[in-house]
Amino acid sequence: MVLETIDFVDFISWFEGIGGFDIILPFLLIFAITFAILDKIKVFEKKNINTIIAIIVAFFLIMQRDAVLLIQGFLPRVSMIVLTILMVLLVAGAFGFGFGDSWQGLSVIIAIVSILWALGASVGWDVPWLNWFTDQDVAILLIVGIFVLVIWFIIKEPKTENEGGALKGIGSFISSLGKSVGGKPSK
DSSP, X not given: OGGGGOOHHHHHHHHHHTTIIIIIHHHHHHHHHHHHHHHHHTSSSOHHHHHHXXXXXXXXXXXXXXXXXXXXXXXXXHXXXXXXXXXXXXXXXXXXOOOOGXXXXXXXXXXXXXXXXXXXXXXXXXXXXXXXXXXXXXXXXXXXXXXXXXXXXXXXXXXXXXXXXXXXXXXXXXXXXXXHTTOOOOO
């Protein structure tokens, strides 16, 4: 049979040998992301121009070896974080635990910290940063964090049904800033 003669380990080795992981995949990734952004924001009406710009940006990126190494170190870590989060959601959903709006702020914070951790690890920072803290430092940070949470739960206003959460609050804050400096309010 034909499939018995195909060895995927040899194929991956061959693909790596021809520069698939160093040139082809980073080029395709940057091209796809750049083209999608240009096509979405409609800087140019013609797709031909968006394609040419995306190709040029992708070629410039693969010429920078440090940028390619950053992508090669960053993406596997982010993929592992996403896979871990999906597994947590899958297990939690299997036991009937739902994630509502109250998890929005926490999930944004976790996402930002996870991306910084993955980026830092791929750049060569010494992460996790907990190695810098002594046991006493960690205990003090935990106590301060618990006090901040308790105070926040005590002084926070009860949420009404019309409130939209943190992102809507940030949007209304930015809108009020726009009104105060004399600009037109954003919708």
